[in-house]
Amino acid sequence: MENRSEQVNIKISCTGISKSFQEKDKRTDVLEKMDLLVKENEFVVILGPGQSGKSTLFRIIAGMETPTTGTVTIDGREVTGPEPEIGFVFQRYTLFPWKTVLGNVEMGPKIRGVPKKERREIARHYINLVGLKGFENHYPHQLSGGMKQRVSIARAYANNPQIMLLDEPFGQLDAQTRILMEQETIRIWEAEKRTVCFVTNNIEEAIFLGDRIVTLDGKLPGRLSHVYHVDLPRPRDFTDIEFLKLRQKITDETQLVL
Numbered sequence: 390m391e392n393r394s395e396q397v398n399i400k401i402s403c404t405g406i407s408k409s410f411q412e413k414d415k416r417t418d419v420l421e422k423m424d425l426l427v428k429e430n431e432f433v434v435i436l437g438p439g440q441s442g443k444s445t446l447f448r449i450i451a452g453m454e455t456p457t458t459g460t461v462t463i464d465g466r467e468v469t470g471p472e473p474e475i476g477f478v479f480q481r482y483t484l485f486p487w488k489t490v491l492g493n494v495e496m497g498p499k500i501r502g503v504p505k506k507e508r509r510e511i512a513r514h515y516i517n518l519v520g521l522k523g524f525e526n527h528y529p530h531q532l533s534g535g536m537k538q539r540v541s542i543a544r545a546y547a548n549n550p551q552i553m554l555l556d557e558p559f560g561q562l563d564a565q566t567r568i569l570m571e572q573e574t575i576r577i578w579e580a581e582k583r584t585v586c587f588v589t590n591n592i593e594e595a596i597f598l599g600d601r602i603v604t605l606d607g608k609l610p611g612r613l614s615h616v617y618h619v620d621l622p623r624p625r626d627f628t629d630i631e632f633l634k635l636r637q638k639i640t641d642e643t644q645l646v647l
């Protein structure tokens with residue numbers, strides 16, 4: 390008999406996703422028959438080397454790209470165009486340089502017609518959440534790389550998306566700032582639970598962050614090769630023996646050159 394207490398809500402469902410790009414007489418098969426289920430409030434990391442189709446998969450989930458075959462659903466509803474329920478954070482900084490931190494973060498609610506007082510409150514809440522209180526009136530060029538990505542995260546949250554897609558958001562940061570931002574990502578996710586999909590080519594980052602890691606095999610067309618449930622308690626320690634064992638296991642089994 391079905392045990393209702395064990396029912397989980399599937400937030401994102403990708404079924405049989407394939408993607409090929411056709412440019413003049415050249416065809417590139419990027420993804421092949423990909424199936425992925427993501428539970429509500431789960432933190433899933435997609436781990437794969439460069440050019441393995443990770444960003445393409447994200448763009449398909451977000452409705453910014455149409456799959457050649459297969460379907461994506463969110464809460465059981467098929468994605469057919471850009472999804473308002475999704476917040477996106479990219480590797481490259483995509484802030485408006487002529488707007489302040491506050492101006493950048495309140496942009497989404499402003500476009501949606503949220504009254505000024507309310508959208509300022511929303512923006513300030515998320516600026517505080519990402520640790521940028523006091524920087525509201527700074528411009529992007531006055532911020533470090535880590536701070537810019539904090540603004541990008543706050544800006545995505547300010548639209549109150551149910552799903553956050555983070556596409557190698559810390560790839561351009563130095564090692565120390567990257568670790569700090571990984572810790573911050575978990576703190577923010579624990580403070581305001583969302584369904585998170587996070588793309589990286591960094592195995593430690595994947596183990597530090599994920600409830601679950603799915604790996605792409607690194608050859609085109611990309612396929613999901615392995616799935617790992619990360620049962621380590623948070624906050625995770627990069628030097629913990631179980632952390633290192635899982636790292637070794639993933640390295641051995643996937644043979645990924647990252």
Ligand SMILES: Nc1ncnc2c1ncn2[C@@H]1O[C@H](COP(=O)(O)OP(=O)(O)OP(=O)(O)O)[C@@H](O)[C@H]1O
Binds near residue numbers: 440442
């Ligand atoms: N619009 C497009 N037209 C043609 N080819 C494309 C297009 N978008 C992506 N590709 C190709 O798909 C492949 C995978 O790209 P994608 O950006 O999805 O990989 P990735 O794993 O995110 O890479 P990286 O980690 O380097 O960002 C690449 O070979 C790329 O050239």
